[in-house]
Every structure is written in C-alpha cells, then in structure tokens.
Amino acid sequence: MTAFEPMSSLLPKDSEITPPSVVVVDASAGSGKTRTLTRRLVQFLLSKRIPHNSLEHVLAITFTNNAAMEMKRRVLDLLKEAAQGNEETLTELSTLVSLEKPEIRTRAAEMLETILDRYGEFQVQTIDSFLARVFKSSALEFGFPPGFDIVIDSRPMLDEAFEEFAGGIKPGSPSAGLLLDLVELLVLTRKVDARFHWNPYRELARQVKNLYARIVSTAQPLLEQNRSEEFEANAARLCALVEQLGTMLDRSSVVPHSRFVTYRKEAQARRFARLLDLQFPNPPVLKSKSPKIELAKFLNASASLCSEIEALRADLIGVHARMHFEPYIRTHRLLRETLDRIKRREAAVDLGDMTLRLATFVREGAVPELYLSLGETIHHFLIDEFQDTSPIQWETLKPLIENSLGAQGTLFVVGDMKQSIYGFRGADWRIMKRLMEGAYFPSAPPEILNLEMNYRSGENILEYTRKVFHEIVPLQVMSGAAQASGLASFRQRPRPDAKGKGLVETLVFEGDTETRPEREVILRIIGDCLSRGYRLRDCAILTPENEDVVKVSGWLNEAGYEFIPFSTLDIRTRKIIGELLALLRFLDSPIDDLSLATFLLGDLFAARLSNDGIELNTEDLRALAREKRHSGSRRPLYVLFREHRPELWERYLESLFTLTGYLPLYDLATEIYKRFNVFELMPGEEAALVKLLEVIQHFESRGQNSLAEFVEFSEEISEDSDWNMDVPPDINAVRVMTVHKAKGLDFRVVIVLLYDVPLRFDRVYMEETPEGVRLLRLVKKQAEDNPSLEKLLFDREFNGTVDQLNKLYVALTRAKDEMYILGVQYPQAKQPSAFLPREYFGPRKKPKMREQSEESENRVPLLHPAHLRREPATAERLNLEETQRGERIHAILARIHVVDGTVAETVRKAIEEEEKEGGPWPGPEDLESLLARFLSEPSFAPFFEPREGRTILNEREFAASDGRLFRMDRVIVDTNEVTVVDFKTGEEQRDYGEQVRNYMTILSEIFPGRTIKGVLAYVDKNVCRSVE
C-alpha cells in the first residue's frame, strides 16, 4: 500500500480556514492532486466551522465525466471508511476537521446518508454540465423553451443554417450582394496559385464551421475588420511605387535585379498577394554589373522610394494577415440571425454558444438572479485540473466565484500548468498563472500550496524527468519557454519505498521512413518485458499523433501481440461491421451492386455458409459480377445472383429483402444478426457487434429510423466516440495511445515514441487587444517582415513551444516502473531527441517481476438468443372509423335501459345525452334512424321492454373464475332467466358466438339456477341470432 504524506502537512485545518479564501495547489504529475481535492471536499462537508457548507453550497468541478465520477467515488469511499471507524482515515480527517474521532465517524455516517438521500445536490460535476445546469435554469431569459437540448456538435445546425440562408440568395437580393462582396474578398486575400473556389459558398460554409468553435470560444468580443478598401488602396499604391521605381530603372543604365523584374511584373499584373509573398529586393539592381557612377546616383535617388515600398509592403502584410478571416467572420455574422432562429426552433443550443451567452450574461451582473433561478447559491468552489480552463469558461465562472467570495465563500483549485496540453481546445494555463499571481480576486490573495511527493514513479524515472526539464531543455529552447509553465523549476520527491526504483532507457537513432527501425526496437522491448514477467496489459506505447497509433498497432498486429489502439476503436474500422453496413446499404438500395458484392464476398457470408455445410467458391460470385460487366447488362447484381443461386438467395437474403419494406431499423438489424448468427460465427467481434446495435438504438432514439438515413449517418465522419467500442479494462493487451489520451493515466511500463519534427503552428492566431479579439492568419515568411506581426509570431512560437514541452512532460510522467524513450531523428528538426539524456537510469540488471495473479472479476455470462420474428400482421387496413362508429353506437345503446315512450324519442334522448359528453358525432351517417330502425325490429323489442322484477345491466363488468374482467353490453336479469345481448356493427362473424358463450358461462356461475340466454344483435344488419 502506498504510504501517503499526512494531509495535515498540506491542507490547513478547518479552524484555520478564514473565508474568503483562495487556495491554489500547484502540483506535478503523480503527486496526488485529486486525492488532495477529495480531502478538501470531505473536510468541507464534515466541518462544523466552515460557514455555508451544506451539500448544495459546495461545488467541485472537473473537466471530464470520468474525473467527476472518480471523485464522487473517492468521496463516498472516504466517508464510508470514516463511518465504519477506519482508524487511519479518522486520524487523517481529525487533522482536517476540528472534531473528535467519534464525532467525525458519526458525521461521516450522517453525511453519507445525506449524500445518498440528496444525491442530486452532491455537486461534483464537469464544468460543462454545471454551466448547462445554470443555463437551463435560466432558459426563459435566453429565449429557449423549457426542456431544450444542449448539443456538443454544432455542425448539423450550422449546416442547416447555411442551407436556409442559401435559399435566400437570389440575383439582386441583399444577401447575394453581401456574399458577392465576400467572394471578392476571398479572392483578394488568397495567393496567386491558391485554389480558386468554384463553389465559394461551400468554402465559406466549411471555414465558418471550422472557425465557429473559436468564434464562440473567445470571452472578448470578436473584432470585425473591414480593411479590404484600405488594402486595395495601399496595394494599388505599392504597385504604383514599384512601377515608378521601374521607370526610374528603365531610364537609367543600371542593371535591374532579376527579382525586381519579377516583382515589377507581379505589380503590373496587380497580383497583390504575390507582392507580399515575394521579398522586395532592396536595392533593386545588380550592383556588380551596373556602372559605378550611375549606380551611386541611382541608389541615392531611389533610396527613399525603396524604403517607402518596403514600409508599405510591411504594412500591407499586417493588413493582409488581419483580413484573411474577414470573409468568414462576416459570413458568420450574416448567418447569425438564421442560426439563432434555428436554435430556438429546434430548442437546442450548442455548448460553445451556450457558454458564450452565459458569459455575456454574468458579465452584465446577473449572478444573483442566476442563483435565484438555480435555486441554490454556491459558496465553495473546488476545481480540479485548473490548467485546462478556457478563457470563456473562466469568464463565466469568475463572477460566480467573486459573488461567493463576497459572501464568505472559498475557492480551491488544483492544477499543473506543466500538464496543460489542451491549448488546441481553448485551454489556457495562463489563467492559473494569473490566479497564482493574485490577478483576479483582490479581496482574497491566493495561498499557494505545492505537492512535492510523487506517488507514481520510481526515483530513477523522476530523476530522468528532472534532468530533461531542469538541465537540458532550458538550454535548448527559446528563452523563458521552459520556465513559463514551471517545467524548469518543479520539485518532486520519490515516496520512500520508491527510492532507487524505476528505470529509464533512452534509445536515440536515425529515422528511416522506409525501414522504420523503431518497429524492431518496440517489439524487442515488449518481448523483453514479457520475458521478465510483465503482462501485455502492463505496457503502454505513447505516440505523438493518432496516425502513429495506427502505425504502431499495425506492427503489433504483424508481430501477433494483442493490442488496444485507443485512437481507433471506431467499430467501422472492423471488417465485419463494414460487411454488415454493406448489407444494410444493399437492402436500402437493391441496385447497389458494390454493397451486395462486398457482403457476398465477405467473411460473414462465407462463415455462415461454411457453418451450414455449404461450399461456396468465391470465384463463382466474382464470375457473376464479371459476367454482368461483360454482357453490359443493366440488371442489378442481385437479380443475377437470385437466378444463379436461388437456394442461397431464398435461404439467406429473400426474407430480409421483404422485411426491409416494413421493419424498423433496429428490428431489421436484429433479424440480420439472427439470420447470420453473427455472435456465434464471429465470437471475437462481440464488442463491435454489440456496439452496432447500440448505435442503431441511439440513432432511433433521435426519432430517426429510416434505413436510408442510417446508411447516410454511418458514412458521416464523426469526431465523437459514438461509434467506439468499449474496451474491457482488464484485457491483456498492450495499450497504444497518443500522449493526449494518456493524460491522467499511468502504466507500469511505458514506451514513449518521439519523432524529431519541426514545431507546427496553428495559422489562426487570436490577437487579444483591449477592445476585443482579432483573428489573424500568420504566415511566418511574411510576418517576419512586419514588426507588429513579428511580435505575434514570437508569441505563437513561444506558446507553441510551451505546449510541446508540456506534452513531452506528460509523456515522461506516465510510467511507474520502467520507461523507454525512443527518439527517432530526422534531419528537418533536432527536437525533442536533443532533450533526451543518453545515459541509462536504473539498476544494472533489469528486475524480474514476480508472477502476478490476475484480479478475479465476476464476469457475467452473456447469451445472445436467436431473435424470434413476429409474423406479419394480417389486418390490411386501419379500421379506425369503423371502430369509432361502433363505440358510438355502443355508447348510445348503453344509455337506453328500456324503451320508454316511442322508440324514436328514446333513441333521440340517448343520442342527446351522449353528445353532451362525447361531442357531436362527426360522421356523416344518421345514427338516429339506424338505431330507431334497429330498436323497432320486433325480435329485439323484448330486450328493451320494462318488465316486473327485471334488472338491466348495461356495460357492466363481470369477473370470470380466473379473475379476467369482461364488460358485457347488456345483461337482462329476469326472475328466472338471464339474457346477455352483445351488440355488433358490421358483418356477422363466426367467432362472435364463442365470445357470447363465454359470457353465458360467467353468468351461469353468478346466477346459478336461472336459464342463461345469449344473443348476438347485429345493428347494421338488423338481425338477431341466439347463441346456444
């Protein structure tokens, strides 16, 4: 068991906490951040000294669902331990809470009960779900109806908005005019040999969708810059100046520089973007070939003109960089109204937009109102992984926290700026830095706590990481980059039992895209680890990019090692799923020969046939397709298949073909599973097969169940994990994942694969100014010639370097026992292999593992029973009108006990009564005359006569001897006999008699000794039949 440092050395006791208070725990990887946060949360819940600490006033925020669930579990476990009197836990808690141990135990038990009782108020949530709750509670204010949805993916709504917006673009319409301007701008901002947009609308839509996340992620207003006129005017001036210089050159005898000739040509062609790409040659002459005196004269005369050209070009570069996204931002603005309308219409808002609206709202001082709508006020905020907060999230949270601090509240955050690797998603570690510097809450200066003990890795691994970031990196990267997020200064101590433990081996070698030497190295390391007693599941390979996960998985695949590629768990990457989707595509569109062939030539069909003892020569099937092609036949392939192999068609496909006509999607899928016995024939694919059923079920839950729509949906590239299969945590397989995926995880053996590649930067740059944010496109080659952009370029590089270093830090801090760093060198860059110490860190002889017992888990047996298909229904038509008519006739007759007076009067009265309750009869038919005629029929008259001792039971319920309930239309109880009359509309039917006979049996048991009679009365036919 890991010996943890006493919490008392880290967290102050509740008696020492004096709200308002802000505490920042700055800690490295593996130092127990979440553990500390959990303790603080439990401390707050148990304390009797901290004000406003009841459940609904405390909020713990995480960034992922998993983290939230993990934290809830930890809190519950801790409370359970305390409530059960675990001495160690009570001792620990007694250092945090000013209570005696027995009282802590009682309070822990009470708190546990409270949490389990009011679980909804136990607020350990992701930031998104908390903000969503706040937003939803104030939906009305934002113009959303109750019960609206918050969607993660904004693309479908943006698509719809574009589609709707497009409908309004017509020659001469205002929107068309605006769009044409934007199209011109699009051409203007692009390079000479750039792609021309034949379909600019598509490009605008694509770019706006890409930029949307950024547009809604900025907490500051997005500045729109209409600088195209300025650009055009200045660019024209630049061309004029170049021409002026050219004319000067023409008139002199100096020899122009060839680059100037080109430059001048481009200026004459007014290719503005090209003029920014090309360096202006200053001086524009070939000195060596020009006559000296003339040259001096020319240089003298042209110097100021040249400087002006250079300055103007530099200026234009700045304008151009700021103009690039102008068309898209303006398109977005044009679209905003349509988008808003769609969001309200569909009662849905995307997460980004929701946060933006909320941020704007809280900025305007609506915090108390928000809390009122929410129904509770948060007094204590605890935030995990604080370095992952984005500016817009912070802008929303800050006023809420400010409000709490003003009311004796507290803020407790834990984070590690060094592990900030989600910059691309908007996370900004500088928020944590500023918080630590006291920039946000003047009323509560922050208290900084450092966690120095590492509970994860052996000492040698810690030493390696220290050496990399403290000794090597600072010397090799741009000044200050290693210091910025704390990489150059963190402190970590190994836990006492980890002293001297752990090993790190660095292998740096030259890369070769052909032979891939790293492949052999990885396989060798895994082989070695296995030989020393590690299991495959103990090993993880961390890669820089998703594509490397695919690549490494391929190597493991070839070598026969089981592996889990965490970036490619999409079931659509499984062949069997591809075949099933092909079958669905074929069923949706039988003329789709390719899909049918894909299925027929696939593994599943072959397995099913072989299982059924049918031999199938694949070549025969191929020959069929060939024959079709050869003959030029227009008949679909399935028709040919049906003709050539009717037995196979009938046995396997025909019924599916028919069922597609009416079975809903899920039903059809289960039918296919049954027909092809998928679980039995493809046992290794169980996870993927189950996931497909799940996907279909979820798809239907969105109100979509047409096969065609599903086929379309299955072809969409989705970024979320909807199609990912679940991986059993205990599976004995090597984990392969990107460093990003590995954050928060640890493994016994980690192989880190690093490639020397130049830093890649995002070309979209967000320039923060006091007025708001500008989106810029930074192109290094150009930006270097513009001083204001150069500064931004530097910032971008600086931030990019910090991000890369952080990523390296995350990679180097995942291993518990052994770490292997593979630095693959390529000529185009020197890093990160240059950061890696080449020496070996660890014991001389690599340790052997003791045999490890597998954790026993109670695995549940599963059964995939064959699906029982319901037979098709036989009723050909909905008889709604007939049913309604029948019900109305029954209702009227139920109101008639006896014919009192004339039949016509009795019927009219019953109809009037019925209409009072059931409304007027909507049908055209005259029921009054029908029923009057019916009641006037002599054979029915006796049933409606008033008689002495007669009791009429209309629509009365009777229970049969097995308890079943029967409602009989009319039971006439006379002294010696009982008659049951069942009214029928429509035609006579044979089984009606059975029903009446059953009634008669019931009545005979209730009225023993009396004669029981049964009558079927056909209202439309005016016929009365006795039932024997």
Next chain:
Amino acid sequence: MSAVHVIPSTADLIAEVAHHIGVVETDLTRMLVVFPGKRPSHVLRKVLANRRGSAFLPPLVFSYDEFIDHLRKEHLGGKGRDIDMLDAASLLYEIHSVSPRLGGDHFASFDRFLPLGFRLFDELEELLLAGADAKHVAEELGSLTFGERHLLAKYYEEFYDRLKRNGLSTRSTRLVEVATRAGELDLSRYTRIILAGFYALTPTDRRLFERLAKTDHAVMIFQDGPGLKNQIGWLLDGDDSSGQMDLFEGSVSSEGKRGGPRIHFYRSTDTHGQVFALSARLKSILDEGKPLDERTVIVLPSSESLFPVLYQALSLFEEEAYNISLGYPLARTPLYGLLGSLLDLVAGAQGEAVHKNAYFRFVLHPYIKNVRMTGRTDVTRVLFHALEETLAREGATIVELRDLEGRHVLFERIAAGLSSETEPLSATALKEHLKSMHDRTIRPFLKPETLGAFAQKIRDLVFFISDESTAWRHPLFARYAGKLLEIVEVILRSEAATRVFDDATSYATFLRSYIGPQAVPFPGTPLRGLQVLGLLETRSLSFDRVFVLDASDDILPGGRSAGMLIPQKLRERLGMETHRDREKLIEYHFNGLIEGAKEVHVFFMENDSRQRSRFIEKILWKQTQENDGSPMGTVRYRIHLAQREPQPIPKTESVAGMLRDFEFSTTALDVYLKCQIRFYYRYILGLEEREEVREEIEQLDVGNLIHRILKEFFDPLIGTTLKKRDLDTAKLESLIDAVFEKTFGLSQNGAVYLLKRQTQAKLREFLEEYQMKIVETQTVELLGLEQKVSAVKDGAHLSGRIDRIERRGDGKVYILDYKIRHDDTPYRVAWKKFDPAVRKTWTESIGSLQLPMYNLLYSEISGEEVGKIVPAYVFLGRNYLDPTIETGLSKDGIVTEEMQRNLHTVILGLVKEIQDPEQQFLPASDLKKECPGCPYQVMCGTQWAKEGRW
C-alpha cells in the same frame, strides 16, 4: 373513523386488500377499492377469483384518477369538458398575447409559445393542487423578475378563471372540485371503501383523504417504505383515536415472508450488455425448470430498453409467455420518423421546389417506397431509386415536383423494364402514380394551414400509408398508427385547431414538442406470464422474482428536471413537488419492489457518462454496515483488434482471357499503377460506387460543367486558327447562362447562383489572361475537342479522350487536359525517383499516366513524332490565371523525347503485366496514401485506413 393500516414493505398489498374485502361473495359491487394506478385491479380480481373459484360481480376498482372522476360525476354531478394540454396551451396563449409576458418577447408568436405553454400548463396544474392562491403565488414569485417569471401569478389566476367561465376542466380542477366538495359526498352506497398503496399526496389529495378518513367504512392501507412516515404524518397528527389505527404492525399477507431478498448486481457499459446478461440469467432459470410466470417481473425504468429486451431476451419465450405493459415513445416509431422527414422536407421547400436530398430522404422511407401500384410493391421502389440515380447525375440541389413528374423518358425506361405480358405498365401510368403520390403525401403539407387542417393531413397520410403500402405488415404498425390517429382526433377537437403557425417550419417543431413525446401503450394481457413493466406500473404489486434494468442514476431516479419555471426553493415554499419529492417517490416504489421480492437482479450501466443509481449505492452501503454483500457481476465483451492484411487476388484463366481483349484507358492504368486490387474490382468485376443524391454541388459536377462549357464554346472553331475576336466574352457568358439553365433549371438560387458567378468570372479570365495571351504570341490552330483516341500498340488496345488538341506557332501539337484543380503535384512525375528499368519506382514516382498515354496515342494515330507532341494540363482552378497554368509533367517544364518514351515503356510494361496470367493482383504498396476513400476497402480488409486517422 376509518382504519389506517401501515403494512411492512415486505408484505403483499393486494393480499392485504383482499383480506379487507373479506368473503368473496357473488356481488361485490358495493365494495370500492382505489389504488394509485390501474394495474393492481387485475391482480386483485385474480386473487378474489382464486378465493371464490367461480365468476362474480367484482368490486369497483379504480385508479385514483378514475376514482376522482367517479366521485365528481356520480356523486357530485360534476360537468364540464375535459381539456388536453393543447387546449390549455391555446388558452394560455390568449393570456400570453398581452404584454408584459413571460419570457419577454422571445415567445411572442403561438409557434414559439407552444412548448413553453405545455410546461406552463403543467406547473400551473401543480400549483393548483398545491392549493396556492394567486396572491400567495404573486408574493413568492415577486422577486423573480428574471425572465418575467413574476408574471406566473397572473397566468395562474386568469387561466383558471377562464376555464371556469368556459365550463372546462382539467385533472387538477376536477381534483380540487372533489376535495372542496368532499363534505357533500354521500358514500353510503358502499359497504367498504379501501384506499391502498398511496404515498405522495398533494395538499388537495390530503383534503380528500381527510374527509374519507372520517368515514367509518373506509380503510386506508399504506405500505411502509422510505419516507412514508413523513408522508402520512399528517394523518396521524391530531388524531387521538389511536385505537382505530393499525400502524406499522404485521399484516395477514406478510406472514411467512423472510427478511430481505437476495440481490444480484450486474454492471455493464451499455444497454445490450444488460440485456444479454438478462438473457443468460433467464435461460439458466428456465434450464433449472423454475417458473417464469406472472410472479416474475422485468422492470424497465426507461422505455429505451424495451426493444432490446423484446428481441434479445424475450425471444427465449413464446409470445404468449409474457406480457408487456409499458408506454413507448411515439418518437421512436417509424411513422414518426416518416412524418419527421416529411416536415423537414416541407420546412425547406419554396413553393413546390424542394431540396433534392430531403425529397429522397422522404420518398425512400420504406413506407413510401413500398407503396403499391396496381398491386405491385416493386414499381414504386424502382421508380424512386431510378429517379434518385438520375438526379444524382444532375447538378441541381433543388427540384420542382412538377419537373419530377414530367420525366417521360425515364418513365418509359422504367416501364419497359418492369412490364411483362401479364402485367403491362405504361409511362403515363407511372407519371400518374408519381403525381398521385406527391398529391397524397407532400403537396398537401406545402400549404401552411390551421393546426386542425394539418392534423387532418396527418390522418390522411396515415390512412394512405396503411392502405397503399406494406407498412401494415409490421405487427405494431396498427398500434403506432392508432396512437397517431388518436392524437389527430385530439388536435381536431382542440381549441388550437383553428390556429395557424406563422412559420411553416413550426409544424416540425410541433411534431417534436407535442406528438413525439406521447407514449404508445403496450397493453398486454395483465395476468398472463412473465411481466414486463415500467417502474410506475409495478406500484402496489409484489413479485417473487424481480429483474430491474437500467438502474443507472440518470434513469433511476433520473436527472433533476431543469428548465422548471418555478425554481426548486420556491416550489418548496409553495407546497409544490420538488425534485427531492420526486426522487423520494421513485425510491419508495423501487424499494417496495425490491423488499417485496424473494430474488432480485439489478442491472445497471456504468461508463464515462453514466453511473450506478444512488439506490444501489444505498443498498451496498446498508449491506456494508450489516457485513453482508451482494454478488456483483460485470459484463465484458470479447474483443480482438487485429486486422487482416489485404490479400492478393489470383488471376484466373477467364480473367486472363478477358484481359487479352481489354481496352486500357488512362484512368484504368492510373488505378492499376496505384492499386491492382482496386483495378480488379473496378475494371474486371465492374463494381462501382452508386451515385447518390447530394445536397452540395460536388467537384465532379463542376468539372463536367466547365468541360461542357469550354467544349461548346470552342466547338465552332475547330479547324480554324484562333483569332482575338473569337475569344468573345459576351458569347461565353450567354453560353454559360444557357448551360446553367439546362443543368440547374430556371431558378438558380443559393450556391448555384454563386457558382455561376464564379464560373463566369473564371472563364472570362481564362479567355483574357490565358487564351488571349497565347493567341497574341503565337498562332493556335484548333485541331480537336474531347476527341476519343484509341490505338493498338504491341497488341494492347489503348484508348483515351483528349480535351483539346491544337497546333501552335512552334509547329508542335499541344494536347491539353483541363483540370479544375489548382495543384499539379498529384499529376507530376518525380523524375529523380523514376527509373524505367525498376518496376517499383513506377508506382512511387508517377502521378498519372494520362499525358504520356495521350502522347503515345496521338503519335500512333497521327504519325506525328513523339518529340513534336507536347502534352500539358491546364489548371483552371488557380486563384489567378495566366499562361503558366499550362504545365507539363515536370516541375521545370522540360520533358524530353526520351522521357516521353520512357513513360511509353511504362504504359506498355503495365499492360503486359496486367495481361500476364501468372501475375496476381497485388494490394497497394502505400496503404496510407491509397486506401482512404477507396470504395473497396471492406472487401479488401483495409477499412481501418481512414482519412484523417493517419
């Protein structure tokens, strides 16, 4: 005074009620029993029947709502029409129409107000039952200026005033009426009144219960469970007649019951894991020969799991062996899906012009494409798929219904294909059929009318589907359709029937907010076999063996209902139900279900967005305290992630034979060069991806369009030397107009409009900046356009189609190929890597064999020297055009005759290789580059190679 009994949670409530009924006489009609819900009545009658052994007149057994209606109607003479939530929302809108209004101006129109109106109605009904008067409401909500929620008091007061004035009633007004007039009730006609199984009572319910408590022959039976003491404390307070109370004592039915049941937990990451584990459990019980009858229940707190359970677990049984009583959301039925597609189609339509994509989404719905024509189901299917195929090849994204109905040539083709001697089919009949389908499905919905008319159209559509398609063959279709028609009736009768939505798209919203959430009942035969019930359906019932699925916290008890108009704190103060009360109620029922059983199996989902129910946590904690523990099983799927390497395909004799006569086009050779397997599937088997209708204009469409325009423009100039005056931009523009009109029809809005503008600008630039400049510098004699060329060389049949051939002033023949792209990289030859003697280098270095093939072919057919033929691409897709858009096979523009000849060697070498019977078709050497996007990936086994994943 009545007797109040509280029986233990382990007791059987129904048995207790039966016990209080006493001897089962023939006529029990003077006994009245009330349960919260409807289902217990069946079980009670069965218990009574078992005791009696013969038929009888059963007691009146009511659900609470039926009881209220009975009292109101039969005892108090209550009248007034009941209203539905739609009527209510319509009435509320009248109040809402006057400013200031709830939500400011966000919900000013009826369309926008409707979803809010539904919620508003719910909350007002709750307020009424809470017994709050308008003044109190105004006081409590006064501080809620946020979203103008303080106005709720106004809505509250006015709404119920209006109802009263119009003689209308709601569930709450009926309950209030009965409770208020409870003193007038004469219940003497009943010998006994039993109220059983109640838990959460509103202040209004309490008033009625108080009155009933004063009735001597009334018996109230409560079942113990979490929070019950708090719930019925009021019944005990202030009552000193404790002699009549039989509280918390043993009861007749609890005799013989043991302590707690045996509970088994099953953890799964998803729905199906639970269901497959349930299947295995059921099977093992069956194998043990134990009964799975009406004493066993499968509880589905979420209807989401109904169909998985039905198909993946209940398939172990015959249909008669189980009974399902559960509401299933209409939104999950195919009929709703069909309506959704139709209304989406309508929402995007302008007049009769509809989006092609939306149109096919609708007509390819199984219910539409299987509509019968002259008794056949294949005609409509073939018709729509053929229409889809045809339209996929056309550029327009919007089509007019009339245009579709006028496609005579297509109808003739289909008619010819589908006609037989016995079943002749004419093009006219097809046209009529299509028109009639449009008339009966899409057209009626295109004109926005009243809500009532809209409902009527839905009704007509349902009947159309039912009468004309195969939809009815689905065993549940009639049930789904019946529910929808029921809703239609409600709309038709509603106050809202005369309202018209401002925005045509609101009908789709209405479908989602009003129709979608309604539940289709699955009423089975309640007393037969294994029971499958929702959680609320198990109220008041006991089972021996209980299976609970979906015991995850977001389902059991479910998330906090956000979006309430009255915040929780104020709900508490106003006496309304809070989320805590709701959770307590669910816990009470869950607890009752578990406690009453002998054996319990609880299945739950745990994954990154779901956690086990708090109720499970409670049970586990209780067990921990008692040093007890339930077995916890985990569902794990078998998983194997290895991928198969793509396998070579052997060349059979017949394939080899076929290849001997094969005509090799440039595209076929290019495909072969990159991936031989792709070549096999595409050219040997002739398998191609089906063209699909797309919403957007694709690159391919643009390419065809540009080629067509340029062909038509230069066609008259073939055989002439191009003059400046030939390059007439005005002529070009009118040609573009004509081609666009032919391709996209007259209405060229949206993206088509922009595409046309761009095409005009770019082709004008092409004439002025490229063509004109070439003509200015040298003579250009146009020799041919889109010329098909073919030749037999070394026994191989080669062919190609050349976009343009011209002879220029330098005496050379230029063979030009238009590209609408901007980048020549994919077409180039990497000469440094290229070695004609090394086969491996061909694939790696040659982008395309198109130009060398043209060069070879042209020299063959014209006898022109290879060196005098200059093949080049013309990249029209560059941002700026000038003569440099014309590029050849090398970056520096130098392609010597030797280089050309080397490439000819490659072409002939490839042909030879393809025809060699010994050579297999091999997979691509660079899977990363070649596989993503290939249509044969699944067949090949490289489906894992996806764009963006590398």
